[in-house]
Each structure stands twice: as structure tokens, then as C-alpha cells.
Amino acid sequence: MTNGFTKLTEQFLVHIGVERGLATATVTAYESDIAKYIDWLETRGIHEPDAITKQDVEDYIAALDQAGESARSKARRLASIHEFHRFALGQHAVTADVSAAVKAPKGASTLPDVLTVDEVTRLLDAAAAGGSTDPVVLRDKALLEFMYATGCRVSEATGVNLDDIDLDEHIARLMGKGSKQRLVPLGSYACRAITAYLNAGRGKLERRSSAKIPERRALFLNKRGKRISRQSVWEIVKATGERAGITKPLHPHTLRHSFATHLIQGGADVRTVQELLGHASVTTTQIYTHVSPETLIETYLTSHPRAR
Template identity: 40%
Template sequence: MADAATLPPELQGFLAHLETERRASPRTAKAYLVDLSQFAAYLAELGLPAARATPAVVRGFLARITGSCGPVSVARKLSALRTLYRYLVREGLAEANPARAVASPKRPKNLPTVLPEEEVAALVETPTRRAAGEEPASAPLALRDRAFLELLYGSGLRVAELCGLDLPDLDLGEGLVRVLGKRRKERIVPFGAEARGALRRYLDEVRPALAAGKDHAGGARRAVFLNYRGGRLSTRSVARRLDGWVLASGLPRHVHPHVLRHCFATHLLGNGADLRAIQELLGHASLSTTQRYTHLDWKRLAEVYDQAHPRAKA
């Protein structure tokens, strides 16, 4: 396990900068810690301080880890070094950013997995159908799961955003949820009637009983989604529960919680939503990130072309 206390002071300062000034999430800070610990160990082997690193040193470090990391991980580590040296230059702790002269590896262009609309409908409705026939102790959790599945698909939330929701973030009357996304960027996202009904039933019939659990204290008191002990529901628990509902619904594939976010965006696009509106709903900083969904909706784009281009038809 990487330990920030073992890093050189300038790297420790950078990690503190991430948490305070850039307001990085705990997950992001942990990833930076791992990457910088590996880089610091490599520098120690060379007998170099961070301030004296050159582009050749950065390339040597990336070459060292390439055997154990894929191109996506290597690119992430290079990005971490670029951010580190940008900070060191700004603070006067380094003269130049050696990572800027190093090219990023080509990343595989994998399109996100998307389920057809009817498969998503079957999946999110499965908990309610099963709740009627389950043991009384299991039925409340099924109703809770229906609520978070409807909200994941209905609002395109990241699973970490879902688990971080507090009660004041929900406005059932208006059908809106306030989301704190990456870098603590806030956005307001609507959700539909199905999600509203599932949430209302969960909050009225299920959450009060879960809140009586022994772990219902501290931040869990405000949490929207609770586990059976009354604590805040974790991202791992959401994924595990989703796996169970995928099996129960008979879908012949694995479904990660993030797939529902992809389905949200793709189905909106397929039904005529504007790409920039989808960008705002997803909380993407760049439109280029959202544009990958256009590659998935080739059928609708082909129809638009046939209808709009003067030379599309003979």
C-alpha cells in the first residue's frame, strides 16, 4: 500500500494541493498516490530528485511500467506526471515540465456497452416483480434496488454520485436531483415519473426501517440509499446487487452500473435529444467525451441523413 508520508516533500505538497485546491475525490487522490509512489521509487533508483527529471527519465519510467500496465493506465500515469510538474513549475520547485515532451500512448477506442431499451426496462423492473414473491426480509431491499436502478437509468448518474446522494439533494415534487460530480462540480439533473414513483415508495416504505440499523450514524443519517445495517450504500454493493438482478432478469451479459449511464445517453440521443443537452446532463467537461455516443446510434443518424441530404435518394 502506497504511503504519502514516504514521498519527498514536494510530492507530498502536490498531493495536499490536489485535495485542498483542486478538490480531487478520494478515488482520484488514491490513484495519484499510487502513480507518484511508483515514480518516486524510480527516481530513487536513479539517484535523482524530482526537480532534475528530464523527458528521457519520464520515458524510462513509462517503459519500465509498460509491461505490467495497459495503454490506458500508462496514459493516466503520464497525465499524473504532467499535472505534478505543472504544479512544481508554478511553485518554483522545478524549472520545466519534462512530461510535456513525452507523447501519450494510443488508447484503444472501445465503444461503451449499451443495452436495447426493452432490455433496460426489463432489468430495472425486475426487483419490483420479484419483491411480491420474496421473503418479507428481502422485499424491502428489492424496492430499494428498483429505486436506485430507475435513478441510474433515469438521470445518467455515475454510481459514486448515486451513493453520495443526501436527502436534501432530491426534489421529488419537481423530479430533480442535485449531483456533486467530478471535481465537486454541481449539476441539476431531472428524472422521470418511473424513477419518482420508485423513489417515493422506497423513501416512504423502506428507508425508515433501514434507518433503524446499527450503522445509521454520522453521514449515513442524510444518505438517500442505505444498506441493511443503516449505513450508506457503497458502490461495490450497488454493483453486486445489480449482478443479481441481471441474472434474475435473464439478460445474457454482464452489466456494470456504468452501463446504465451509457444507456441513458444513447437512448436520449436516439430519441432526438440535443448532444449539448446530454453533455450537461452527464456532467462532461468536454463535448468530445459526449460525442462518442454518436457512434453508437448509427441507425438514427442514417435515417437523419436519408431524410435531410438532397443526394441521399435517387
């Protein structure tokens, strides 16, 4: 990356990371997207922000298409580019936002992977391992019940502390993107699983810690008594899914997608789900309002007077 872009990129990353308070993983994703974009521009002899044209942006997205990138990936990269160009305009590094009129490619709103209610039940039953009282099993059960009950992001699950949970009031406090807090209800299943974990599991895990000062705040601990990591949560979800015989793609966000979809299917309005998920825009939440082909057919057969 040449000097024409270096300072602007550094300022942009400080802006989104410090001033806007975006999560570290989000900042890293922006940094990667913008670095690849600038590298491509420089192969075309473009070394200054104000030399970029709308055609350059369109050609870059076309190049991603030729490279076989998915519609969702292209849409994400374009979103990063839009953010970067808006910042450049605000810093007077350019005289116009040439990316503004460039639209995301068709098909970018691919529906997320979602479990059925039955599959979620199988997953959570598998986490219980037949009622085992092993502290790791109690933790895994509590963790997955918590994630499905709240629809939290994996970073919110790993970051939750003991004082963020009120089991009497059935409420959890989550720290979302941009350090924004929100309160979400905790269902009875999650409360029971967390209570069992706190009574017979967490203390045993904490005592395994070799640290001079044990982890006193974190709700979910790993096998060594430290705060559980994102990678550990991924492994727990994957291993539990395999035991449950679930063949769909499964990752921590699948529980978040399933949480939102099941609420919508159960009659919750989009604005409520938006608040529960911590989405800044309702547009992001609306992806969960899709109607599955099976539901569409069932509704038609039961509702249309001449369907049968």
C-alpha cells in the first residue's frame, strides 16, 4: 500500500475501532477488505483516493465475481468499500463518493442456516449428555441453552459475566457491538441449566485454574478455569451437533439465526426481534421474515378454498 492510501486507511481504522467502538473482529474484517481493494486499485495504477472512479469500483466487484466469490462475500466487501469512501469524503480526501451508486450484486441476501425447533431440541438434549453432572457437561448445556434463549453473538456469550445474569428476574444483560448494552429475557429452560451449572459446575472449573487470581467474573469458564474463548464455543457447538446427528452446517451463529427465525414464526414482530438481537437497523433483521417453501405450501393448502 502506497502513501496515498496509508494515512487515510489508518485514520479509517481508528475511526471505526475507537470513535465508533466496533468489535475487534469487525475492524479486522474491514481492514482486510480495504487492503485487498487498495491492492487491486494499485495494480491499475491508482495510488490516490481521489483518482478512483465509479467504474473502478464496479470493475472491482466484477473481478470478485470472476474470482468465484459468493454473493454474500461480495456484498460484505462492497459494504466495507462504501464505508471507506464515505469516510474519505468526510475527511475531504476526495471530492465525491464514487462508490455511493454502486449496488450490491443480486443474490446477496442468501438466507442463513437455520435449525428447526426439533433440531434445536435434539441439540440441547445432546448437550445434557444423559443428565451427566460433569462440570464441563453442565457448562455446555448452560452455554447452549443461554445462546438459544438470548440469540446472542458468540462474543456476547464469551463476554457475559456473573453479574450480567439475574435468574430471579429471568434477565440477561448483553454487551453488543459498539459497547451497546441490551437486556434480553432468559427462558425457564436456560435459567434451570445455568442454575445447575452454577450450583455444581462452575466452582469446580474455577478451582482448576492455575492463575494466582482466579476468574471471578466470567459466567462461562473453560476446562482450565479461565474465561471461555470463541474457538471453544465453536468446538462445543460442532461436537454437540455431531452427537445430536445434525447434518446441517452448524456454528454458533446458527443458534442466533434459529432464535430469530423461530420468534418470527411464532408471531413476534420484526421490531421486537431487532431489539432482542441488538441490530442497529431493522433491515438487517428482515432477513428472518422469509417464508420457507414448506410453510408456503402448508398455508396455501390449509387456507385456499380450492386448494384440495
